[in-house]
Amino acid sequence: MINIKPCQTPLMSGIKPLFDTNNPPSNVESYRRLIGKLLYLTNSRPDINYSVYLLSQFVQTPTTYHHQVAQHILRYIKAVPGRGLFFPKENDLQIKGFGDSDWATCPETRCSITGYCVFLGNSLISRKSKKQNIVSRSSSKAEYMALATTSCEIQWISYILRDLCTQLHPPPVLYCDNQLARHIAQNT
Template sequence: MLACCPSSTPMDYKASLSADTGTPLTDPSSYRRLIGRLIYLTNTRPDIAHAVQHLSQFVSQPTSSHQQVVFRILRYLKQAPGQGIFLAADSSLQLKAFSDSDWAGCTDTRRSVTGFSIYIGHSLISWRSKKQPTVSRSSSEAEYRALASTACEIQWLTYLLEDFRISFTRPALLYCDNQSALQIASNQVFHERTKHIEIDCHLVREKVTNALLKLLPVSSSFQLADIYTKALSPSRFKELCSKLGMSNIYSQLEGGS
């Protein structure tokens, strides 16, 4: 891989992977080791979180197609080995989060993918790309499940800040680009169409009532959690990496060479 051609994105946004894509690997151990190391790397590289999450679903029976995408992630990492999260020293202590989902994004199970970014001021401190545990019957349901997961993470972060005796601005701002999900959160009456997500409804509404959260709309073009739910085009991917606050520590050296 040292002589490989670098890639601008970890996954091809036109590619469609499933459990049956490609031929089974005769020795899947190398694939599993790579996935394990990449999962560890996502602790500091949110830009590969979705790709690694997607490929980790195939560790039981990986194929040649899955392996090629893993190699593409390595080619992407080679393109910017010094890429990382920039933490601002003078940002405000306001928690801000973006929640998103890709409805029925998994072609094998039709489960949706949850993605979120949480910031303190302008600094990214928490993120997730994870397949939801159950099938959602609508995009609104998938978005609301993502909202509930994000709300739980925000609650944990507030406990952490309180334990550290750090004063922060309340409420936390939670942005969502699905109007139906926002309307469910503001509707005090449950009905048959929302009964199957009633627990999530109560959870999010309780956080809003207790002034822990404030739900706000955001347009899809400004949805920063989009990078955790699906593979993106190179231009969109680069744009979101910049908005996540990621920077390359070697960029100045490369520019001066």
């Protein structure tokens, strides 16, 4: 893969072909090793997190198309090798959380995907992208569930910092882009 041509996006267009089982099977062990390495790399490269998350669902029976998409991620990494997380030495101690959901993303189960990231000052300290356990009937309900998940993570981080005797002067802040979900959260 040293002489591969770089590309500018971490995921090939469209995710529906990923769920097509008519493609010929791929080398399972090779695919699992590659996904394992990419999962490890997501610790410092959150820009590939969603793409690797999608591909990790197919480690049992990968197809040649899944292998091509994984190689596409490698091409993206080659194009932008210096991109990653930066942790500055000086930092304020305010927790900021950003929660979002992608409504009914999975074409098989119609489950939404919750994603969040939590910052301590300017440093990313926690992030997650996961399928929700239930099917939401509206995008607002999916967003509200993402807010609840993010607030639990912020609370857990606050407890850890308190146990470490770290004072948080400004209170944590939670951001959401859905007006109705924010309205529901304020009324509960």
